[in-house]
Amino acid sequence: MSERSFEQDQAELEAIVERLERGEVELEELARLWERGELLCRRLAAELSDTQGRIEELARQLEAEAPERRT
Amino acid sequence: MKVASTEIDGRKVFSVSSFNQGISSWLERLPTVWVEGEVTELRRQERWAAVFFTLKDPENGACLAVQMPRGQFDALRLELADGERVHVYGRPELYARRGAFHLRALTIERYGLGAHLLALERLKKRLALEGVFAEEVKRPLPRIPRLIGLVTGNDAAAKRDVLTSISSRFPPANVLVAETYVQGERAARAVEDAMAALCAGGVDVLIIARGGGSFDDLLPFSDERLVRAVRACPVPVVSAIGHEQDVSLVDLAADVRASTPSIAGRLVVPDLAELRAWLERTQLGLHRKARRMCERRAERLARTRERLRQAPLRELERRRTRLEATRAHLHALSPSATLERGYAIVRAGDRLVREPPALGTELAVEVAGGAFPARAG
Numbered sequence: 001m002s003e004r005s006f007e008q009d010q011a012e013l014e015a016i017v018e019r020l021e022r023g024e025v026e027l028e029e030l031a032r033l034w035e036r037g038e039l040l041c042r043r044l045a046a047e048l049s050d051t052q053g054r055i056e057e058l059a060r061q062l063e064a065e066a067p068e069r070r071t
Numbered sequence: 072m073k074v075a076s077t078e079i080d081g082r083k084v085f086s087v088s089s090f091n092q093g094i095s096s097w098l099e100r101l102p103t104v105w106v107e108g109e110v111t112e113l114r115r116q117e118r119w120a121a122v123f124f125t126l127k128d129p130e131n132g133a134c135l136a137v138q139m140p141r142g143q144f145d146a147l148r149l150e151l152a153d154g155e156r157v158h159v160y161g162r163p164e165l166y167a168r169r170g171a172f173h174l175r176a177l178t179i180e181r182y183g184l185g186a187h188l189l190a191l192e193r194l195k196k197r198l199a200l201e202g203v204f205a206e207e208v209k210r211p212l213p214r215i216p217r218l219i220g221l222v223t224g225n226d227a228a229a230k231r232d233v234l235t236s237i238s239s240r241f242p243p244a245n246v247l248v249a250e251t252y253v254q255g256e257r258a259a260r261a262v263e264d265a266m267a268a269l270c271a272g273g274v275d276v277l278i279i280a281r282g283g284g285s286f287d288d289l290l291p292f293s294d295e296r297l298v299r300a301v302r303a304c305p306v307p308v309v310s311a312i313g314h315e316q317d318v319s320l321v322d323l324a325a326d327v328r329a330s331t332p333s334i335a336g337r338l339v340v341p342d343l344a345e346l347r348a349w350l351e352r353t354q355l356g357l358h359r360k361a362r363r364m365c366e367r368r369a370e371r372l373a374r375t376r377e378r379l380r381q382a383p384l385r386e387l388e389r390r391r392t393r394l395e396a397t398r399a400h401l402h403a404l405s406p407s408a409t410l411e412r413g414y415a416i417v418r419a420g421d422r423l424v425r426e427p428p429a430l431g432t433e434l435a436v437e438v439a440g441g442a443f444p445a446r447a448g
Contacts, residue, residue, distance in 0.1 A: 010372070017375055020382035023389065030383055037379040044372050052365045059358050 006047055013040040088167065095165040098172075103162045106135065106174060107182060110155045115141065124151075126159060126174070136173035137161070147179060148192070152316055156182045191293055195320055198295070203302050204323040210307045212327060212339055213275050215346075219246045219339055220269030220277040220306075222262055224253035229280040229311070229332040236336030241343045247272050253281045259294035266304060276307050276339050279321060280332040283314040292319035301325055311335035410439040417445075 016037045019025060025033060074093035076083045085093065108126035111134075115122040122144040126135045137159055151157070161176040181188050198204060219237065223230040230248065237244050249265035252258040262279065269277060279301070281292065291297065292312045298320045301308050310325035311332045322328045329335035402408060410416070416437040417424040424434065432447040 006368075010368075010375075013375055013379070017378045017382060020386065021378065023386050025386075027390070030386060034379065034383045041372065041376045041379060045369075045376075048365060048369050048372065052362070052369075055358065055361045055365065062354065 006044060009040050009044050009047075013037055013044065016040070087170070091165060091167040091170050094170075095167050098163045098165055101163055103160065103177065106159050106161070108135065108157065108159070110151050110157055111153050113151055113153055115144070126157070129156070136171070137176050138173050139176040139179070143177075144179075149179060149181065151179070151181075158182045191290075191320070194293070194295055195323070198298060198320065198324070203298065208302070209326045212307050212309065215241075215341055216274075216276045216339055217245065218272070218274045219244060220266075220272065220274030221246055221248045222251060222265045222269065222277065222279045223248065223332075224281060225250040226253075226282060229282045232332035233278055233280050233311070233336040236333040237340050240337055241340035243343070244340050247274055254284060254288045254291060258291035259297040262291070263297050263300045266300060266308075270305055274306060276309065277304060278309045278311065278329075278332075278335045278339060279325070280311045280335055281313065282332070283317065286317075289313045289317055289319050292321040295320075297321060298324045309335045309338055407439070410437070413439075 016033050020030070020033060020037070074085065074096070075089050076085045078084075106126060109129050111125045111127045113122070113124040120141060121138045122141050123136070123138050126137050127133070139161075158180045159174060159176045160178045160180075161174045163172060164175040165172050202208065221230065221233055223233065230250070234246060234248075237246060247269055249269050251265040252261040266277060266279070279292075281289070289312060292310075301310070301321050301324045307326040308324075309327045309329055310319075310322045311329040311334065312319045312322055315330040318328075327338055329338055406416070418435045418437070419428055419432055428434065428447045430447055434445045434447060436443055436445050
């Protein structure tokens with residue numbers, strides 16, 4: 001499970017939401033799916049903020065490396 | 072031919088036109104001759120019927136106007152250039168309207184270089200037919216060369232021009248220089264060897280540069296074997312041989328022809344300053360795009376998460392509503408609801424009474440409000 005991509009997680013999450021919205025699930029399934037969805041949400045959000053952080057960090061590094069650069 | 076004149080006060084007077092006509096017919100009787108000189112001020116235009124040039128005596132600068140019908144001139148395929156020495160076969164002629172005298176050329180031959188040139192022209196045609204000069208076989212130059220090879224004479228000018236223009240445009244460029252003979256008998260082979268040596272040295276683009284020179288000086292650069300070696304060279308070749316107007320066969324076979332050594336230098340390297348600016352712009356764009364992609368995904372995730380939270384709540388609500396409805400229905404069907412409407416349940420002992428009982432039977436009556444005993448009477 002560790003090597004899943006962001007896009008795979010995103011697709012699974014959206015499929016879960018669609019199933020829930022159609023309302024065709026059993027009650028126990030409802031809770032299970034919701035939990036799974038929340039887990040995916042947290043994972044995706046963490047991954048996104050990690051990527052954003054890396055982009056910003058890289059930008060800061062590049063600025064620091066080229067201080068003479070004009071804008 | 073008779074030229075008309077009039078007698079005025081005992082003088083024989085010619086009109087300008089009849090005078091010119093007289094001169095013209097006299098000139099026509101002169102023999103056709105060969106005249107040698109240098110071609111200058113060559114004027115040729117598609118819409119003109121004739122080609123004009125001035126034949127100049129290199130000794131003292133004496134000049135002679137020459138003209139030749141354009142069709143005949145083109146058919147000679149001389150590709151004449153100013154300064155070339157020629158033999159012109161023709162006869163003197165007068166342009167009667169202007170009283171201007173010129174030599175009407177019947178044919179023109181290059182003098183001295185004629186034989187060389189004919190051979191060269193034949194070689195050029197043959198190689199062209201083979202496709203050696205074809206545009207389709209020309210290769211693009213590397214965008215940023217790792218190592219530039221330069222074949223040049225040990226005369227400073229061409230070499231210096233190439234190196235100066237390379238280093239001013241792209242200071243980090245690496246250039247491998249092979250100095251060699253660029254004129255004389257040995258030049259063609261020497262240039263070929265130098266090219267091979269540079270290729271073995273790992274260059275990814277090659278410049279052959281040679282300053283201007285006489286036709287003879289540049290002849291090695293039309294050597295068939297060298298021309299083929301240029302075409303077969305494993306890396307793209309830029310040629311800068313002689314001046315703009317000198318076109319050697321190596322120039323035609325090269326992937327790119329530069330009109331001067333400086334231009335050759337500029338062609339093989341990118342402008343570092345421009346490259347930096349481009350890189351900077353690209354980097355900024357990259358950063359902006361990466362950021363925007365992250366943002367878009369974050370927004371999409373937020374929307375999905377909101378839907379995820381809403382969906383089960385709505386589903387539970389729906390189920391609860393349905394449950395309420397069912398319960399109400401169930402209630403409507405229960406006995407107590409019937410009692411509410413005023414019915415009663417009558418029991419005798421533990422049996423329900425469905426028939427009128429015997430008189431005096433002890434009964435238990437249940438109504439909505441409770442139960443009470445009774446006796447059948």
